[in-house]
Amino acid sequence: MRTLLKNGRIITATDDYRADVLIDGEVIAAIGNALTVTADKEIDATGLLVMPGGVDPHVHLDMPFMGTFSSDNYETGTRAALFGGTTTVIDFVLQKQGNSLKAALDEWNSRANGTAVGDYSFHMAVTDFNDNTKGEIQGIIEKEGITSFKTFMAYKGALMIDDRQMVGLMQEVKKQGGLINVHATNGDMIDYLVARHKAEGKLSPLYHYLSQPEVTEAEASARFADMAHYTGCPGYIVHLTCEGALNAVRQATRRNQKVFVETCIQYLLLDASLYEKDFEGAKWVMSPPLRQPKDQATLWAGINQGLVNVVATDHCPFKWEQKLMGQHDFSKIPNGHPAIENRMELLFSEGVNKGKITLNKYVEVASTNAAKIFGMFPRKGTIAVGSDADIILFDPQEKHTLSASTHHMNVDYSAYEGWEVTGKVKTVLLRGQVAIDNNQCHVEKGYGKFIKRNKVEGKI
C-alpha cells in the first residue's frame, strides 16, 4: 500500500518546507517537490501542517494506584491519544516491592498486548532496588528494549526509594547504557506536611497543594542532579513544575551536566488557584500540584532556553466517582488528571498561536526530543525517509472547544472544559495507516505496537 501526501507544509524540529511525502507500507519512502509517483491513495494536505506524530513519554493507562485504577485502559487511552495527534506513548511498569521487574512487566504486557490502538513503550519503575533487581537491569534493556528506569523520591511507603537505592540503581543503569527518570519531590517532607494538615483537620484539596510546596521539588531535583552527576548516569526529571526545581537543573548546567527535563501541559497552562474551588479542585489534584503564574512563565522560558526538553501529560485520569474517594480527606484523592488527547492542540494554541514558541520548537518538545532521549529516533519523532509514517495533518486555523462531551478519554470531566482552542488535528497516520480522519478512528484495538527502544545516547 502506497500513500501520497500532497501539497503539505512539512514541519520538523529543524525544517519548514513544502513537499510531497510518499509512504510505502509503514514507512516514509520519499520526500520531494511535486513527486510524480503512483500511489494507491492520495491525500491532499493543502493548507495543512504536516508534522511528526506526537510522542507523549509520560502516561499511566490502566494503572493500579491509590486503591483504584486509572480510568483509561490501553484501548481507550491510546485511541484518545491518536485523536489528539499523539501516535506513541510511554507508560510506566510499576515493580511491586518484594517482587521482580519481570513479574511487573508480565502484568503490564497482559494489559497492553493486543489492546493498544496506538504505539506504546514502557519505562520500568524500580520501587525496590536490591541484588536481584540489579541482576535484571541488563536484560530489561537488552532483551526487552526498555532503556529507561523510573524512580520515585516520593509516595513514601508505596513507591519511594531512598538515596542509597537511587545511587546503586544509577550505577547499574549507567553501566548498562540506560537512563534514570525521576519523580523528584521530597517524600519525607511531604509525608510530614500531609500528616500535619490532617491532624489540624485541614482536609480539602487545597491542602494537597499546601503539602507539596515548591521547596519539596527544588530540594529533590537538586539532590537528584547531584547523584546523577556523581554517578555519571543520564537523568530525566519528569513533570517538573516550578522555578526552584528548574533553577536546580540550571545550576547543574554550570558544571556542564545535562539533566533532561519534562514538564507537562497543565503546568504551563493551569495554576494553583483551581484548588480554591472547594472539592471541585480534586479534578486537578496531581503530584506535584499546579503552581503559580511565575512558575508558568519560568517553564515557557525554560523551553526556549533549551532547559525544558519535553512537554508531556502525565495522563492519569480518574472518573469523578473515583475522585470522591477523597471527599473527606485530600490524601485519598487519586492523584492525576486527563490530558492525553488535549496536549498537542493546547500546546499549539497556547504556545505557537500565542507566540510563545516557534513551530519548530513545538515539534521538538511535543515529539522529537522524547523520541531522541528515549531511544526511538529517527524511527519516531520526525518526518524523514525511513522513519515510521507517523504523521499528523494539522489545520492551524480551525477553532474548536474542548469538552468532556466530545472527548474520547474514558473520564467524565475535562480538565479544560470550555477552553477555546485554535488549531485542530484533522488526519493522523500511524505506520502508514490512516488512523484518524473526519473525527473517526479507522484502526482497531490491537493495531498499536510495542516499540522496543535503543540504548540511550545521552544527547539531543
Ligand code: URP
Ligand atoms: O498525580 C500524578 N502525577 N499521578 C500519577 C503518578 C505520578 O506521580 O506520576
Ligand code: ZN
Ligand atoms: Zn510522578
Ligand code: ZN
Ligand atoms: Zn506520572
